[in-house]
Amino acid sequence: MIEELVNKEIDNNREEYIEFLRELIQTESYNPPGNEKNVALKIEKYLRNGGITCEIFPFGENRANLIATLNNNFSEKNLLYNGHMDVVPPGSEEKWKFPPLSATLKRNKIFGRGATDMKGGLAAMIISLKILKKLHLISSGNLILNAVADEETGGKLGTEWCLKKIFFQKGIKSNFIIIGEPSQIDPIPSKVIFIGEKGELELKVISNGTSSHSWNPFTGKNAIYMMTDFIQNLDKLDEFLPKIESFLSVEKLIALFSVILPNKEIFERIYNEQPILKNILYSLTQLTESVNIIKGGIKSNVVPDYCEAIIDFRLVPGQTTDMIINGLTKLIDELGYQVKQNSKTKSEDVFFNLEIVDQSESSIWENWERSMTLKTFLLFKSWHFRCLFL
Numbered sequence: 001m002i003e004e005l006v007n008k009e010i011d012n013n014r015e016e017y018i019e020f021l022r023e024l025i026q027t028e029s030y031n032p033p034g035n036e037k038n039v040a041l042k043i044e045k046y047l048r049n050g051g052i053t054c055e056i057f058p059f060g061e062n063r064a065n066l067i068a069t070l071n072n073n074f075s076e077k078n079l080l081y082n083g084h085m086d087v088v089p090p091g092s093e094e095k096w097k098f099p100p101l102s103a104t105l106k107r108n109k110i111f112g113r114g115a116t117d118m119k120g121g122l123a124a125m126i127i128s129l130k131i132l133k134k135l136h137l138i139s140s141g142n143l144i145l146n147a148v149a150d151e152e153t154g155g156k157l158g159t160e161w162c163l164k165k166i167f168f169q170k171g172i173k174s175n176f177i178i179i180g181e182p183s184q185i186d187p188i189p190s191k192v193i194f195i196g197e198k199g200e201l202e203l204k205v206i207s208n209g210t211s212s213h214s215w216n217p218f219t220g221k222n223a224i225y226m227m228t229d230f231i232q233n234l235d236k237l238d239e240f241l242p243k244i245e246s247f248l249s250v251e252k253l254i255a256l257f258s259v260i261l262p263n264k265e266i267f268e269r270i271y272n273e274q275p276i277l278k279n280i281l282y283s284l285t286q287l288t289e290s291v292n293i294i295k296g297g298i299k300s301n302v303v304p305d306y307c308e309a310i311i312d313f314r315l316v317p318g319q320t321t322d323m324i325i326n327g328l329t330k331l332i333d334e335l336g337y338q339v340k341q342n343s344k345t346k347s348e349d350v351f352f353n354l355e356i357v358d359q360s361e362s363s364i365w366e367n368w369e370r371s372m373t374l375k376t377f378l379l380f381k382s383w384h385f386r387c388l389f390l
Contacts, residue, residue, distance in 0.1 A: 002137060009131050018110075020046060021123040022103035025112040031086035036149035036158075037064035039085040039119075043126055043147055044068075050130040057166070059149075065162050066147040068129060070138055077141040080174035081129075082159060083122035084151030087114035121180030122147060144174065154358055196247075198284075199315035199362030201324055204308055205230065206353040207296075207337075211305035220303035221350050224296045227307040229335055230352070231291055234311075238287070240327035244318035246285060247364055253281050287324075289313045310357065317364040325354055 010017070027038045040056045047054045047068050054068040066085075090100035090113045098104040100113035110120075129145055132138055148158030166172070181194075207227040212220030258267040271277055289311055296307030313324055329339045332352050340351040 005135055005137070006131060009135060017123070017127050018105070020127065021115075021120060022105065022110060022112075024119040024123055025103035025110065025115055026101050028101060029086050029114070030089045031150065031152040032089070034060065034063045034086055034149055036085040037062045040064040040066045040147065043085075046126065047129065047145075050133055052129055052133050057162075059157065059161075063149050063157070065149055065158055066145075067162070067166060068126075068145040068147075070129060070133055070143045074142055074170075074172045077175045078144055078173065079141070080144045080146060080177045081125040081180065082146045082148065082177060083118055083125055083180040084148050084155075084158060085119075085122065086149055086152045086158075087117065087119070088152050116182045118181055121182060125178075125180055144172070154360070195368040196317060196364035197362060198288075199317075199319065199321075200358065200360045201313040201315060201321050202357040202359065203311050203313060203324070203328075204355040204357050205311060205328075206355065207307045208349060208351050208353065209303075209305045209307075210350060212303045214301045214303055217303050220305070223304045223307040226337065226350075226352070227294070227296065227309055230332065231309065233331060233335060234289060234291070237289070237324075237327050237331055240330040241287070241319070241323055244316075247317050248285055250281050250285050253284065257281075283314075285316065287313065287316060287319060315362050317362045319362065321356065321359050325356075328354060 023042055024039060027042055029035045029039045037056070037058055043066055044054045044056055052068050052070065053072065054066065056064050056066050058064040090096065093100060098106075098111045103110055103112040103115070114120075125145055126147075129143060132143060146159070146162055148155070148162060150156060150158035150161075167174075205227070207223040207230065209221035209223035209226055212218075254267070254271065258264040261267045261270075271281075291309050291311050293310035294307070295309075297304040315321075315324070332339050338351045340349075340353055
């Protein structure tokens with residue numbers, strides 16, 4: 001009965017919900033610099049028109065977090081929605097088929113920066129509050145929306161700030177939290193619930209060589225060559241890391257995903273024919289790394305004495321930053337170089353330096369198997385996400 005009421009409400013207001021999502025996408029909130037307040041003001045206006053309590057917490061220059069609630073009673077069970085308002089910059093707009101802020105509607109899809117990550121999910125959460133309020137479907141408990149800034153650059157000014165300054169200080173506890181990040185895993189035709197998050201280590205690796213004129217490069221030590229040697233051997237890192245017990249193996253993930261199809265044979269055929277699915281399952285269960293930025297050299301005829309690379313490591317539960325740093329130190333030592341934590345040394349020294357740019361711990365819902373069935377885990381379809389796929 002409740003589902004029918006909600007579905008009818010969605011169908012009757014389809015155009016309103018689509019236009020609201022498009023409005024969020026058209027609202028610029030590139031991070032850096034952020035500008036999330038632009039989005040927060042649109043959300044506040046939309047929710048207040050629906051009679052929902054909403055508060056904006058501004059900070060910095062045109063930045064903000066937002067909290068909205070169905071009521072003011074937090075003493076019973078609380079469900080918290082968390083979604084971010086910032087999006088990554090669009091890069092070269094000439095490479096976009098449609099302008100990134102256009103929210104172009106074509107073939108029942110909306111194209112624009114943030115449509116998937118994650119203004120689509122955020123709009124669904126906001127709309128669900130409005131529907132619940134209008135239909136008076138919650139008689140006890142509370143639904144809390146936390147629309148946050150800063151997710152694309154670490155979250156310290158967004159989710160972390162809200163936890164410390166609002167939820168902890170006011171003693172507001174949540175029985176369950178849904179983070180609306182996109183969870184489609186192609187080519188699996190179903191939405192999934194993620195039960196944890198890999199840790200992140202953003203590391204700057206510096207190679208320090210010695211400079212010389214390139215007419216006689218042998219008198220110097222080329223820092224770019226040093227970095228190349230390091231990167232080419234980065235796949236050996238596992239050899240220098242302690243073995244940890246995997247919380248979820250590829251084999252177990254295959255078993256979990258298999259239940260959404262008529263039989264395991266069909267899944268295995270898809271798995272064997274789709275390299276992208278193999279890569280996804282591997283990435284979910286293993287340490288991964290990607291060299292994403294590299295800088296070096298000052299002139300075309302000068303042997304470079306400095307090179308730096310930014311590497312993004314994603315850690316599985318049980319792995320720590322110290323493990324990765326120690327493993328890299330051993331790897332670099334095997335390559336014949338030293339690691340020095342103080343890069344301010346003599347110009348003729350040859351060494352590597354490892355500098356932590358950012359880091360976050362991994363997390364895992366350890367009791368997930370006792371809390372839901374396999375089909376619930378894989379086939380979770382909550383009505384409040386339906387408006388994403390109209």
